[in-house]
Amino acid sequence: MTRLIKYAFLMSAAIALTACNETLEDIAPKAERQLPSRVVQTMKAKGMSKTSPVMMRIFKEEGKLEVWKAKQNGRYDVIASYDICKWSGQLGPKFTEGDRQAPEGFYTVRPGQMNPKSSYYLAFNIGFPNAYDQANGRTGKHLMVHGACSSAGCYSMTDEQISEIYAFARDSFKGGQREFQVQAFPFRMTAENMARYRNDPNYDFWKMLKVGYDHFELTKVPPKVDVCGKRYVFNSEPANGGKFSPAASCPPMSQPESLLTAYKQHQAKYDFAFNAALKKQSSSKQSETIAGHSEARLVADWSKRRARGEKVSRLPPNIPSPTAVAEAPEAAPTPAVAATASAYTAEPASRLQTALEAVAGEQQEETTTAATETPAAGTVPSPAPRPNTSPERTASVPAPEAGSQGTSLRRRIQNLFSR
Structure with missing residues (x-):
């Protein structure tokens, strides 16, 4: 009997919402809202499914967050790009807790980092500090991509944007993806941008990130990321049974020959x-x-x-x-x-x-003055004033050529x- 009463209540609510041109999806929990149909259609056209793997890229200077999804051939393609509402700090990585810097680097997001009950509408923790950050003594916590357009070290989106971004990640986890990569860069790492910032104190750090950036640009597959010698290494395997240790020196390692050739x-x-x-x-x-x-x-x-x-x-x-x-x-x-x-x-x-x-105004004034001082017919012109004949002036300003105002x-x- 109780179940029947609850069912009747839900049906009444649905009818009332329909009368207001709303749907049942509008009363669904915000973390369960589906992607817009336009996005789903674009994914189908690109050979993607709703549950195919996802990754994200962030560019501070451009203020962009890109969502990429895997196609049927395994390579990724961009499916959506959003204007970041707010990010705090300046170009460069996060060093210490409280510096209000948004992180830069390669981060991993797992299901447990998704927060459907965030005070900032929806959110996911990007995983700062990662192994690289920890090896270099960098501190901080609760660094998110979230809604509410408010940032103190995070990447903040509008609620509508984070609703879609969250849905991309949620659906990929439903499809079996165990974790997805977030790549956070100061800017698009083109030759022109790197040349612009070659004297920046963070330049060596950015050159290191650029290797991973280039690997993705070449393969369109998120790079395998490890840390050794307090540095990122990408798409590498330790040789002779060695292991990567974030704080220890890097062991001998190798990369696929095809990748080495393409990168060269x-x-x-x-x-x-x-x-x-x-x-x-x-x-x-x-x-x-x-x-x-x-x-x-x-x-x-x-x-x-x-x-x-x-x-x-x-x-x-x-x-x-x-x-x-x-x-x-x-x-x-x-x-x-x-x-x-x-x-x-x-x-x-x-x-x-x-x-x-x-x-130009001076020349026009001289022309006008000459015209007004032309003597009338039958009169004897007075002697012309003696020109400035200092060597410096004479050498630098040649006499105007008749009929050649443009040249003069x-x-x-x-x-x-x-x-």
Whole structure:
């Protein structure tokens, strides 16, 4: 009789929900909610099943969490990508409990680490500290991927996102997967990104992670991860019956020949791209330095000549001259020059654009002045004012060519930034 009453109550609840355009799935426990049909259809199209193995990758700088699932051929393919709502700290690994850093490295999640009753909607513990962290004395606990969009060392998602992410993991465990891998990186480990961060204190650590990153990129299978000599090693087997021990020196080990060959070829391409990225970055910095030096010379020359009372062309707006003024003690800068110096905040590209506009305006002003001062017919023109014939000015500013304003403007620009 009691069972009949409970059944009737559930049916009444279902009818009431249907009237509100809801379904029984809406009252199911949040940890049991199914993946959206659009995701299921995408999995079928890629040759995956709901219960096929899963793995995840995290990229801090890009703010992405990717879910990958195994296809029928055993190789993994990305099935979903989510914008991380919040992660705390900065690029680099977690060192100590309380540093509010989100971990980086290779972690393992087992069924016991799933938390369907989390205070942050749903969550799973990523397994920090792992063997590598422990061997290197790193401390911390309760490092999660969870909902609620709030982080103090974790990777936090929205509730809707964690609901799907949790479902991917839950279904893979139902399919027999015993554990899945979470790979947490500072950024996508391309040659360009590695070149950008080559001077970072964490660079050697990231180079070590990159080996595992590359193995996955080559094979599309989560790498076998071990720790020896306080370092990660990937897809390796100890030789002669040896064992991996996190804190002890690494024993002789081997890798599959096909993987070694593929990795060697990949590394050759990477080295070429890395060196090209270094040259590009070096060239860019050199150009910025040259532009800065040219501008400094322009400012110094202008300020000294202006302080001596010489008639000089207008300085491009928003260019300060505190250094130049210090080098010309014979006269203090005019109030206008001081005001310009204090207001200067433009970036190098903006400075160049400002200079171009100033030179163009100066040339237009000269053209207008010449037109208005043309003597009327029948009158005798007064003698032209004596031009500035100082060797420095004469050598650097050639006379305008008739009918060639573009050429004259280009030369003036070159002279302004070549002193």
